[in-house]
Amino acid sequence: MAGLAESGSNPDVDLLYDINGLAKDAPHWFDRIVEYVGEYGLLFAMVLLVLWCWWSVRRRGGEQAASSVAALVWAPLAAGVAVLVNVPIRGFVERPRPFLDHQGLEVLVSGKTDYSFVSDHATITMAMAAGLFVANRRFGIAGIALALLEGFCRIYMGVHYPTDVVGGFALGTAVALLLSPPASALLTPVLKAVERSPRAGWLIRARGRSADGQDAMVPGARREAPGTEERDLAA
Template sequence: MAGLDTTGSNPDVSLLYDINGLAEDSPGWLAKSMEFVGEYGLLLALVLLVVWCWWGQRKRGALEEAAASVAAVVWVPLAAGIAVLVNVPIRGFVERRRPFMDHDGLTVLVDGKTDFSFVSDHATLAMALGAALFVANRKFGLAGIAIALLEGFCRVFMGVHYPTDVVGGFALGTAVALLLSPLAMALLTPVATAVGRSGRVGWLVWARPA
């Protein structure tokens, strides 16, 4: 995809400059912090949120209820992985270059980003985790979606994605997490039930009443 114009008539580019301009005006420590947070920190926070959610879901009373709850949590990382895989052909088809390759004056906080830009893997992964968490548990899901939104902001702030790269990632992650959820639950719940009945690994699904 050809580079977008820098005249300011394109709202995608204008918003890119507005958000990324905050990085140039930020103190060095804040820029460094945002670099880590946007590249690794928020994804790590989402992983910890998934683990926390799983630990709580397995404590439900009856095995059948616990198995369905844990199956929903198992779907969370699977949804994220599928969403990222679906993005591979999308990026290859669109072939949009990173914004700093076509636009001058951007503050780029992460080096080595030479792959295609649309859609954002980080935004896709983060929102797939958040949306799938919402299916498993609304409280954890809302927290996950909030983290995903912050992840999207960070990717533009860091100068490595256009806003529409992030919006596309949000849409892709949400679509995969929600549309495939019924099929995933139908397949994963019997597996979780069987694991819950196991003497050795049943604790992964069900915290048996004392």
């Protein structure tokens, strides 16, 4: 593997060959799995994680439901903003894909002709993970783990340098965290208006959940006194 590198003392290229070299030794079926996961699967998993967090927030309800959902809405929006910011960065740096400058790489995805720095996949997943972390720490940690796995897959696939991935992580995190306060200030009133809507309020809080997170009384229903159910069962 070291003979393939010819990279001198460049740790970025050396690490690229070390990680991508794993693809040479792995079975073909495993490389195909990594190709699909790194190109589409982890992005889809991140979207599912955000939806799962939204479902958890709306079922729990509470006074902060609207602000929590606003933070969740910001997560995919942050990813979109970060990708737009990356457009001029790529055009300014103009770094070719690693397989164009270095021989012997195992390239799992063909047809990549755009510039390499920074990685869009790493940017998107980390921006969503950082936004998710602001909304919910537990789900955010899971999102960060998915983003790190995405970065590893991009190097494994031979389509990005390690610094492309690190740059994407930094860009996604910066956009998500730095713009989170103004985004929350803009989105929270909108989501509170949605919460008050009789038709769209279910997007913020599950039906029958009150603002304090307790089950709301259905009109016309009679609340049982404590212990009534136990006495009925004893009878």
